[in-house]
Every structure is written in C-alpha cells, then in structure tokens.
Amino acid sequence: MPDAKTPAEEPQVIVREGTVYKIAVLGDGAVGKTSLLRKHVHKKFEKNYIPTVGVNIAKHNVKLKLKGGEEKEITLMFWDIAGQPQFYMLHKIYYNGSNGIIFVFDITRPETFTHIKDWHKECVKYGLEGIPAILVGNKIDLAGERKIIAPMAESLxxxxxxxxFETSAHSGAGxxxxxxxxxxxxxxxYRKGA
Structure with a gap:
C-alpha cells in the first residue's frame, strides 16, 4: 500500500453542489456517538443502549451559507465506528477516505478520555493526520457523575x-x-481551488 499523502500533496477539491464528505465518529463503546448522530440527524434520543456492530452510516444534507449570500448543498456521511475492541481490525477499512473526524469521550468515564490519544494515534497511523477534527466530551447532563473536568479536556x-466542545445527546446541549x-x-x- 502506498504511503499516505501529506496534506500538501492531496489533490485540491472544489466544493460544488452534490459534494459528499465522509466524517468518522470515533471513541470507545457507549460514549454516545450513535446518540449524538441520532440527536443531530433525526432530532431523537434513544435511552436504550444498543452497541454499534461494525459501523452505522448516517446521511445528512446541509446547506452552507457562503459569503455573499451564496448557498451550497453538501452531503455528510457520518461513519459511526464501533468502539468495542473486537472491531478494531476493521478500523483501517472504515477510516479510508475520511474527510473529517469527531473524537468522542464520556465525561463520566475516565478511561474513555484516556483512550482518545489511542484513537488519535490510530488516525495518524492510517494517514488521517491533518484533516479537520474536533474533540467532544459527551454526557454533560450527568454533571453529578462527572470525572473529566473541562480544563483536563481542553489541555488534551x-x-x-x-x-x-461539550455536549449532551440527551438534552441536545452543544x-x-x-x-x-x-x-x-x-x-x-477542502475549498482550495474553489
């Protein structure tokens, strides 16, 4: 397999109507990845936890409002990747072609926070270093059970x-x-060359 290209070697992508972007949503099992996507895409929250098996894919169309009032419609394909160890061998396949990453941890479970570095290292290993990414501390509605305080997460x-960012898939905050x-x-x- 050829080495991953550096961002400077990546082909320039022109954003146009119908552009599709793949966003990998990563983190340990039960941190709320699926719930965040459900809340955003379907405006629903499911109380019962059903582990993701392999990958769940959610499609969401958005209109970008550009300077000058122009609008562009793009499609986001969210790849909600299982966080359980038995699915790790599939990660390379699932990460392939990602245009963005959302790393998610549970503020009530310190091990999920600690593992973010491992998720990040894996992304670097598979050539995703430098693409747009954010870190999300989820479950802020469980403030009384909080173990990871904001300054710790901000430092990471x-x-x-x-x-x-901090969120609650339950309440919709953030x-x-x-x-x-x-x-x-x-x-x-990705607007280079547009």
Missing part, C-alpha cells in the same frame, strides 16, 4: 491541536454546535 485538545463546527472546518479545508 490543545496537545492534539483540536477544538474542544450538539448543533459540534456539527456546525466540523462542517465549517471541512469546508475551509
């Missing part, structure tokens, strides 16, 4: 050069903001 985000931010970052990254 700074180390990984990622913007940091959900729209994370998806707006990743779209903004992807558009900015």
């Amino acid at each position: 985000a700074k180390d990984l050069n990622l913007p940091y 959900v729209a903001e994370i998806f707006a931010k990743i779209v903004e970052m992807i558009y900015g990254y």
Whole structure:
C-alpha cells in the first residue's frame, strides 16, 4: 500500500453542489456517538443502549451559507465506528477516505478520555493526520457523575491541536454546535481551488 499523502500533496477539491464528505465518529463503546448522530440527524434520543456492530452510516444534507449570500448543498456521511475492541481490525477499512473526524469521550468515564490519544494515534497511523477534527466530551447532563473536568479536556485538545466542545445527546446541549463546527472546518479545508 502506498504511503499516505501529506496534506500538501492531496489533490485540491472544489466544493460544488452534490459534494459528499465522509466524517468518522470515533471513541470507545457507549460514549454516545450513535446518540449524538441520532440527536443531530433525526432530532431523537434513544435511552436504550444498543452497541454499534461494525459501523452505522448516517446521511445528512446541509446547506452552507457562503459569503455573499451564496448557498451550497453538501452531503455528510457520518461513519459511526464501533468502539468495542473486537472491531478494531476493521478500523483501517472504515477510516479510508475520511474527510473529517469527531473524537468522542464520556465525561463520566475516565478511561474513555484516556483512550482518545489511542484513537488519535490510530488516525495518524492510517494517514488521517491533518484533516479537520474536533474533540467532544459527551454526557454533560450527568454533571453529578462527572470525572473529566473541562480544563483536563481542553489541555488534551490543545496537545492534539483540536477544538474542544461539550455536549449532551440527551438534552441536545452543544450538539448543533459540534456539527456546525466540523462542517465549517471541512469546508475551509477542502475549498482550495474553489
């Protein structure tokens, strides 16, 4: 397999109507990846936890409002990748072609926070370093059970050069903001040559 291209060697992509972007949603099992996507795409929250087997794909069309009032419609394909260890051998296949990454951890489970570095290293290993990515601390509605405080997460985000957001898939707090931010970052990254 050829070496991954550096961002400078990547072909320039022109954003036009119908452009499709793949966004990998990564993190340990039960951190709320599927719930965040459901809340954003379908405006629903499912209380019962059903583990993702392999990958779930959610499609979402968005209109970007550009300077000058112009609008462009793009399609986002969210790849909600299983966080359980038995699916790790499939990650390389699932990551292929990603245009953006959302790393998610659960603020009530410290091990999910610690594992973000491993998820990030895996992305670097598979040639995804430098593409738009954000870090999300989920489940802020469980404030009484919180184990990871915002300054800890902000420090990790700074180390990984990622913007940091906090969300609640249950209440919807911060959900729209994370998806707006990743779209903004992807558009900015891939608009070269437009």
